[in-house]
Amino acid sequence: MEIKSTIFFLILALTCCPLQGALPSCSEVVNPLQPCFPYLKGRGGPTSVCCNGVGGLIGLAETKSGLELICKCLKDALEHASYDPNLIPTVTTKCGYGNIGLPPISQGTNCSGI
Numbered sequence: 001m002e003i004k005s006t007i008f009f010l011i012l013a014l015t016c017c018p019l020q021g022a023l024p025s026c027s028e029v030v031n032p033l034q035p036c037f038p039y040l041k042g043r044g045g046p047t048s049v050c051c052n053g054v055g056g057l058i059g060l061a062e063t064k065s066g067l068e069l070i071c072k073c074l075k076d077a078l079e080h081a082s083y084d085p086n087l088i089p090t091v092t093t094k095c096g097y098g099n100i101g102l103p104p105i106s107q108g109t110n111c112s113g114i
C-alpha cells in the first residue's frame with residue numbers, strides 16, 4: 001500500500017500544475033533559455049538543450065501573465081545582446097511546440113497585452 005500511495009503522489013506531482021501559483025523569477029525563466037541564445041544570434045538551429053529549456057516553459061506560456069513574463073524577462077536578458085528578434089517566435093516552432101504566441105521581441109516591444 002505504501003508503494004502504491006508513493007506512486008500515486010509521484011504521478012500527481014509530475015502531472016499537476018508545476019507552475020501554478022506565483023510566477024517564477026526572471027532568472028528561473030531565462031536560465032533554461034540561455035542555451036537558445038546562440039540560435040537567436042543566428043548560430044545554427046536550436047540545440048536539444050535549448051529545446052528542453054523551451055519545453056519547460058510551455059506550461060507558463062499558456063497563461064497570459066506567464067507569456068508576458070517570458071516576454072519581459074527575455075527583453076531584459078537580451079538588452080545588451082546583438083540578436084535577431086525575428087528568430088524568437090521561431091524557437092518554439094523549431095523545437096516542435098508550435099507557435100505559443102511570443103512576438104519578435106526587440107527592445108521596443110511592449111510586452112503588456114501581447
Ligand SMILES: *[C@@H]1O[C@H](CO)[C@@H](O)[C@H](O)[C@H]1NC(C)=O
Nearest residue numbers: 107108109110111112113114
Ligand atoms: C503597452 O501596452 C499596454 C496595453 O495595450 C498599454 O496599456 C501601455 O500603455 C503600453 N505601454 C507602452 C510603454 O507603450
